[in-house]
Amino acid sequence: MARVHNFCAGPAALPLPVLEKAQAELLDFNGNGMSLMEMSHRSKAFDEVINTAEANIRKLMGISDDYAVLFLQGGASHQFAMLPMNLMAGKAADYINTGAWAKKAISEAKLAGKVNVVWDGADDKYNRMPKADEYTLNSDAAYVHICSNETIGGIRFTDFPKTEAPLIADMSSEIMSRELDVNQFGMIYAGAQKNIGPSGLALVVIRKDLAERCPETAPKIMRYSTHIAENSLYNTPNTWGIYIVKLVTDWLLGLGGVSAMEKINEEKAKVLYDAIDGSDFWKPVAAKEYRSTMNVCWTTPNEELDAKFVKEATAANLSGLKGHRSVGGLRASIYNACPREAIDALVNFMKEFEAKNG
């Protein structure tokens, strides 16, 4: 069959040229006579892959030498545990609770030490981010943690909190989708499977001095310092995942980098939000000011029509539009690799659906 329009929340669509290149060299990577998957992680050929992936990421995000760029396993969920184990160092940490993913990070951190939840969006059903005057950070916090874009709620921080303690952000569902100053952050991490690659990999960008905080009682494999010292090769990394990230970041650089991608993303999101706002038939889930450009959540007039929409959309090759079970309704994840044509096809389908059911 033809490839569908893929709105999955993650694992998610990858750029077609990336898949085509991976397919073309699957039996013989770069003239080495073997697949990338069959190749030592300590070979020259793989060295070039991981070094290029890192250089691409540094270039795309403007990352200075004060920061390490790590490719770890276990996705963001593993970071929820690794972060407090490394950075709390006996102090409490501030967490802002903005929805499902922030909550998971909080739950793991509580097992590692004292957590202060300085703001909780429960009263508004997590449909918005807080304003700066709605929370008070603790002056002696080990760090301040945010989820910069909530995949399930479809909200994002427009501006990031100003903090004295290092600001740590889970950016899984928006990494490299918009320009930002990495120097605002102590650490940024992201599961790869939404915006930059396949699952089984986490990108961690960490200020090197923070990695020194980890107590020597922590498992060696759970310390950022271990992986910094070994350039992500302390243990065998997910070589295939790093290879795909290399191809995705090559592709992103070819498009003109994050600033060019951000413009495309804003256009894509505008077209879809305009369609939702353009009729009373559709109801957006997130408060306007905090709408995500990556995860667009909305509903039809009722749950039956939501289900009908998902079913008929799937039949029309528009895949992955069911909202998360905790929110319901509809969700289109329109990450970097989701092309403008997919948005246009979705909006056209929405018009037809409304005409028939409105």
Added chain:
Amino acid sequence: MARVHNFCAGPAALPLPVLEKAQAELLDFNGNGMSLMEMSHRSKAFDEVINTAEANIRKLMGISDDYAVLFLQGGASHQFAMLPMNLMAGKAADYINTGAWAKKAISEAKLAGKVNVVWDGADDKYNRMPKADEYTLNSDAAYVHICSNETIGGIRFTDFPKTEAPLIADMSSEIMSRELDVNQFGMIYAGAQKNIGPSGLALVVIRKDLAERCPETAPKIMRYSTHIAENSLYNTPNTWGIYIVKLVTDWLLGLGGVSAMEKINEEKAKVLYDAIDGSDFWKPVAAKEYRSTMNVCWTTPNEELDAKFVKEATAANLSGLKGHRSVGGLRASIYNACPREAIDALVNFMKEFEAKNG
């Protein structure tokens, strides 16, 4: 170029039919209109992949319902930390030190609790496994840990230790290469990248009752019980890795399963060891009784010839034959996916090399 004969220690050769299938369906998995990499880990299509992979493994290894089969991230190195965190439960554990990989497991375990190294092969430069009367196990040990096949030293346990405490085995470099009774073990684990798939994945086979030992202070993502309860989908798993394991185990079942594979492996190893034993030019590294059928280590008369051998072999499309830097010499990793033809090509090359340099 043509595909080379791949003797890499890991990541290692994969069966050609597996790579060809992965290549064929890379843009469209099973008529879903998207790559497996782009697909939700909670989709029906992926459910079938992970369930088939598990069923294949249960069938191939004869695993009863008393055991859980888990697909985790971080490879065996992550298990070195996860195992003691889950299973020590305040007690000491016995470890048998048989070389580089056993040592790494011991080093991580010491950070988690008390470790008794009940035997150490240092005096023999780790060229053999211990006999049963050479070590005394502690009656109150939480568990007994072995590395059943040392990739770097090229030795393996012919018979496994008889233990009262649960026997735990790192089988990364020999999993599914020979028949064994899983019921002898409390847990078996293996990084996938040597015998069953790509890197970024660990297979864990654990007796379910042992998973209950984990203290509630452990990070939730580090508990076996978490992953058992969620059927390896607590967090997004390495979906591509699991897919390749599914294809590899399909292939292995098609060959006739582990018993058929074991016969082929024994023949392959015999041909290579016979060539080594057949001339004084070559010196085997491992003691005969404990020779691995997966990792064959040997040397030429001197280091210069070792280096020359590796260089000329590489030019002759025989790749990955350099011994690990800690042992030196030569090593051929001849895992399940390494075909008999590769062994024959290597042995022929050895004969030519000896004729020129002997």
